[in-house]
Amino acid sequence: MAVPKKRTSKSKSRSRKANWKNKTTISSQKAISLAKSLLTGKPNSFIYLRNSDYNNNSNPEVDVKN
Structure with a gap:
C-alpha cells in the first residue's frame, strides 16, 4: 500500500x-440555469422534443425518454 512520504500542508x-467546491458550484449553477430556461420555454443550450412534437415527428431515429 502506498504511503505519502511527507504530510500535505494545510494550504495545499x-x-x-476550494477547487473541488468551486467545480460543484459552477455545475450546480449551470443545472439551475438550464432548468430555468426549460421552465420558461426558451431553451438555448438544450434541444429536446415535447411529447406532441414527438408524436407528430415521423423520424424513427430520434429517441426520447419520458
Missing part, C-alpha cells in the same frame, strides 16, 4: 478543497 489541502 485547503486549496484542493
